[in-house]
Amino acid sequence: MSRGVGRDHETVRGAIAAAACVLVAEEGAGALTVRRVAAAAGVSPGRVQHYFPDRTALMLAAFDSVQHAVAAEVTTAVGEAAAPEQVLTAVLRAMIPTDDTAMRRLRVVAQFESLALTEDILATRIREGHAELLAFLERLLESSRIRLDSNNTEGTLQGLLATAEGLSGQVLLGQSSPDRALALLQTSIDDMFRGVAS
Amino acid sequence: MSRGVGRDHETVRGAIAAAACVLVAEEGAGALTVRRVAAAAGVSPGRVQHYFPDRTALMLAAFDSVQHAVAAEVTTAVGEAAAPEQVLTAVLRAMIPTDDTAMRRLRVVAQFESLALTEDILATRIREGHAELLAFLERLLESSRIRLDSNNTEGTLQGLLATAEGLSGQVLLGQSSPDRALALLQTSIDDMFRGVAS
DNA sequence: TCCTAATCGATACGAGTGTATCGGATTGCG
DNA sequence: CGCAATCCGATACACTCGTATCGATTAGGA
Numbered sequence A, B: 001m002s003r004g005v006g007r008d009h010e011t012v013r014g015a016i017a018a019a020a021c022v023l024v025a026e027e028g029a030g031a032l033t034v035r036r037v038a039a040a041a042g043v044s045p046g047r048v049q050h051y052f053p054d055r056t057a058l059m060l061a062a063f064d065s066v067q068h069a070v071a072a073e074v075t076t077a078v079g080e081a082a083a084p085e086q087v088l089t090a091v092l093r094a095m096i097p098t099d100d101t102a103m104r105r106l107r108v109v110a111q112f113e114s115l116a117l118t119e120d121i122l123a124t125r126i127r128e129g130h131a132e133l134l135a136f137l138e139r140l141l142e143s144s145r146i147r148l149d150s151n152n153t154e155g156t157l158q159g160l161l162a163t164a165e166g167l168s169g170q171v172l173l174g175q176s177s178p179d180r181a182l183a184l185l186q187t188s189i190d191d192m193f194r195g196v197a198s
Numbered sequence C: 001t002c003c004t005a006a007t008c009g010a011t012a013c014g015a016g017t018g019t020a021t022c023g024g025a026t027t028g029c030g
Numbered sequence D: 001c002g003c004a005a006t007c008c009g010a011t012a013c014a015c016t017c018g019t020a021t022c023g024a025t026t027a028g029g030a
Helices: A009-027 A034-041 A045-051 A055-079 A084-093 A100-116 A120-143 A153-172 A178-193 B009-027 B034-041 B045-051 B055-079 B084-093 B100-116 B120-143 B153-172 B178-193
Strands: none
Touching: A009 A034, A009 A045, A009 A055, A009 A100, A034 A045, A034 A055, A055 A084, A055 A100, A055 A120, A084 A120, A084 A153, A084 A178, A100 A120, A100 A153, A100 B100, A120 A153, A153 A178, A153 B153, A153 B178, A178 B153, B009 B034, B009 B045, B009 B055, B009 B100, B034 B045, B034 B055, B055 B084, B055 B100, B055 B120, B084 B120, B084 B153, B084 B178, B100 B120, B100 B153, B120 B153, B153 B178
């Protein structure tokens, strides 16, 4: 079934999008090209063109691919945690790249974030994902017995997310080691829980 | 003196680099092109080519241009502050875009940071600038009477810088308003100084 | 004055881009 | 067994890109 109507459309699309992500991770967003992606996926340019009408569709598919990968990563990290504090810690730690695969994934995310400064569609999607994550963590903490001393759960969470994102950027740029970033992140988390009755 | 040897080389170079920054701010790093920059600077492509041997030189000049602009901004912000705590606060607040010009400037910085994930020369320069800023703030706090409770000045500062960078990214992506980001940043700074005898 | 070096506009070339289009291959259905 | 729908490889076209190159212009020293 290498041709014809029997092809599993979504599988092929996903494979091409995944190859596009690898390409972006290694060569930057500028390499997001029909022909380059085709070469990276080991596929003819015509095939890529068949599954994606234009360059924007290819870009959005690649973005969805990383976003789903990140969501899956977060989900498994959450699955292993029990208490709400552990869930929060796991989610935030997942934003710091420690191994090669996480490094690549977060490099792709960083590339798309800078693309989003120009492409409004990407900015919207990133905002939605960010708001979703924030709401999830907010529900998590509010449904538990945890109450933050600042009486401002959303603000504190947003600050924590900003810290994690900043540390992630530092690691990606080689300004900080993953271990150091994780330690600093843990300090911020501990500060947040300080003086809180669980 | 529109031609000939009498031209002020550095002035022309600077003007072209500044125009390149405006272009990057408005259209992203992908617009960093000889012809586009020439058009943005109101200059013939040949002139740009004359002052910059290749695209990399143009990119580095544009990067230096923003870096100097940021340094100047920080310097004036520091000049208005008296106490070391105020200096630190001023530096960190300068990383959050509040008006249009700061917005544009930080957009350019963000674009170059994502470019640095691919271009090693940029990564090196950013690391150097970051280390320099960190060392400056460290000296500032250590030479003053301020001692951090965590007994880990560098780590705390790095965490604070990460928070500011993360908040800056949130503002750039429209996930947070400048005022909100400034408030969250202030909270982080206050937490840092909590329990510290000045 | 004139001549050398700097400046710069214009043009050209090859590579790479997005996209349109065509034709053959393949498959599942009637 | 057709046959229509899908799949996809190939090609073409009009662009933009970086870069090389040439010639004209200009300024300042000899």
